[in-house]
Amino acid sequence: MRGALLIAKKEFLELSKDRKTLFFAFVLPFLLYPAIFGMMAKMAKRDEDQNRNKASRIYVADPSGAITDLMRADPKHFELLPKPEGDLRQAIRDQKLDLALDVAPGATEALQKHATFLIGATVDESEHTSELALKRVRETLTGQEKVWIQARLQTLGASPQLAEPLKLEVKNAADPALEMGKVMGRLLPYLLMIMMYTGSMQHGIYATAGEKERHTLLSLMATRLPRNQIILGKLLYIFSMGVIAALLNLLSMGLSIPFMGSGSSNSMQAMAAVANPATLGLTFMIMVPLGLFFSNFILLMGIQARNTIEAGSAITPGIFLVVFLGIFTMAPGVDKMAFLSYVPVVNVCLALRKLFSQQFNQLEYLVAFAMTVGLAAVMTWLSTRILNREKALFKA
């Protein structure tokens, strides 16, 4: 194992000489995520403020004046505009208006007769401002509708409760920690997989096909180090870089939560409750063989490639597979499919999802762990065997 450690040490020393790569790999995540999260929070807040303070621009065609005064009485939320020229729908699409209401001509008369009248609303559902206008109109009309119903019931001498036989009171059974756990359980395996794979990808290519391209691999092979130790050393380096990248990115993401502004302290508390040492330990334990599996794949593709372009072309499609698996395991109901516990890689994601959702299943976790360890061991054996061949090493 000494030879493998020496090779890994050489790789890390070489990396330490490249300041730019060091910056991008180790410093940038700590600048990037706070900046992204902060910017997203700022934009969301600005959008929210704008929507809260800005009145929706609406046009109301109400010949009998049944609701116009109602809208006019709420200038904070509604700005009544005259009918725009041309097609009304086009005016909404062009965002000259947020919404148009078309009240039936006999609305006031219908109200007096305790009859129903129709209000047509034209909106652009692809525009947030238009949807907000509709929400505001709905709230205003629902409130007014209650007033009218009560007035009608009073006229008939009936109880106001007649039109309201029940009231639904909702209580949230999940505490913030469970909610946060479920979110993390869905996201975390996906993020960990992506970060481990992409984090080790470029370093793997540099240390394998890159060595061939720079004609340095031969100088390593000419030393007294056994060939399988050289291969294992490279594997160790690729794996370490993947794990380091995943941990750094996640740490940076976690530390960036305060930059999200309001509600972040609750999120931090909930996250702290979920991310206890046992959960994190179990997560790390299962990520080790998965990382080894990915690293072996990168190593195999990298060393067999003639140059870095060929290696990149072979390794990059792996990202899509990892993304696909990650997204698949995020889907609702996937955790209920029992057979998925026996599908490699997918079972790791599901085991983690349950771990964070307070539904930890020891057996499923052990199955996923054992299968991934087995897979990583087979891949390592295969890598050292295949890469020991002259054909793979001298391919150029």
Added chain:
Amino acid sequence: MIQLNEVHKSFTVKDRKTRVTKRIDAVRGISLEVKPGEIYGLLGPNGAGKSTTLRMIAGLMDPDGGAISVCGHNTCQEPEAVRGCLGYLSTDMGVYVRFTPRELLRIFGEFQDVDPMVAERRGMHLLEKLQLADFADVKMEGFSSGQKQKVSIARALLHDPKVVIFDEPTTGLDVLTAKTVLDLLRIMREEGRTVIVSTHVMPMVEDICDRVGIIFDGKLHGDAPPREILQSRHAKSLDEVFFQLAAESEGGH
């Protein structure tokens, strides 16, 4: 110190046009012996099998047939022991340009299991001999090919190997740097090391090699001191012998 006995090596290549897989016999029954304190020159045109032979001697490739022994170790059975007593340099070899020569030698000292203090002392001594001591702590990114070649030589000799294999050591070097390399080879002979050099530079072979073997189509011709080869072939120079062998080879086909 180096013994090759009926060594064979073949490769399979695929013709991209015809999709037919062909077997190429790169080395066909080569036998030779190089003793300590001797410089053996291996000559031959491109693709004749020189580099393959040298790689097999260095334990980087296994022969398909025959046996190779270096420092008493079989290259197939004890490749690590062979590489431990052997310094190998090839023009194909690059250096890790992110390191300084001193750093590179320190790392390769660890790979070759050399005590760090010894590696430092020996590395600096070699760099001085190769007139590169002033650049010991300069990153190799800006080095010329000659300077990189000198660092590679120092790397190959760092663990004080008894056997030295230099595959085209002066290719791409200027006259002065080439002379430094040749002087180093002479010193190594005086120190009693076994040296094999492959080259295209005939005057260099006549100048420093004790014995010469010429490889054509994977077969060894000659294997005698340069003067004897010239006499037996009635040639004035090794270039002429080379052309004769090329003509014979073409006639044989």
